[in-house]
Amino acid sequence: MTALMLATEITKRPVVTLGGDAVAQVKDVVFDGGGGRVVGFTLSGRKWFSGPMKQSLPWTAVHGLGRDALVIANEDVLETRTDVMEKSEARGGDVLESRVLTDAGTDIGRIVDVVVDPGAGADVVGYEIAPTEALGRRARTVFLPRAETIAVSGQALVVPATVTEYVAEDLATFEERVRAYRDRTQSTETEA
Known part of the structure; x- marks a missing residue:
């Protein structure tokens, strides 16, 4: 194993391209309930009053996940929120507070x-x-x-x-x- 992380540590991290452009920030981590894996991330904008984005980030498109940011090749790897959520068996389920x-x-x-x-x-x-x-x-x-x-x-x-x-x-x-x-x-x- 590598250094373990808490899901809440990943939220609010910036999503940046390999070229260094800030694209978004992580809003929520999406899990596959049955498989025990992260399938992706919902995103929000990087500005103060930016809300949730319509696009999400599938785990398969993550180039790197570090203590300071998630790195992706470019913005073309983003998918619709629906596409990422459908990869999750939980589909809207949240284990927090269970x-x-x-x-x-x-x-x-x-x-x-x-x-x-x-x-x-x-x-x-x-x-x-x-x-x-x-x-x-x-x-x-x-x-x-x-x-x-x-x-x-x-x-x-x-x-x-x-x-x-x-x-x-x-x-x-x-x-x-x-x-x-x-x-x-x-x-x-x-x-x-």
Whole structure:
């Protein structure tokens, strides 16, 4: 993995061309709910009173995603908002503020952000959650690896209870917890 990013860190970043021209800024990150990937970005104008743009940016057109900007070849790579949104299985669904429940029925928290690995195709690797007492954590927020989601609705995300064994309290240690969880699930699948 490369340096992990929170989806909220990506919003408001400028979108610039390889030639250095500022085109827009990121308004929202669009996710493929089932595939666990970023599919694109909705955009807004760069001026103070600019609103949402009719064009959006598909992930496939992103040349680079860094701490300071998203880089694209040129403005020709932008697509209609509808085209980008149709690539998302969620189609308007938003996981932020959703409850996170285990398959055993325990409420472990509420999603406050999504953790993205900008390398490897912009995978969603986990969630930042505000934990409940049931999770047994004292931190204000913790990081939970993205598991095979059992169910998702506008109100709740249901995950296997075993994922709670891999919670981290910061992004630096979260990367290792994600690796450990993936190793466990792959070895379990191999045994089955």
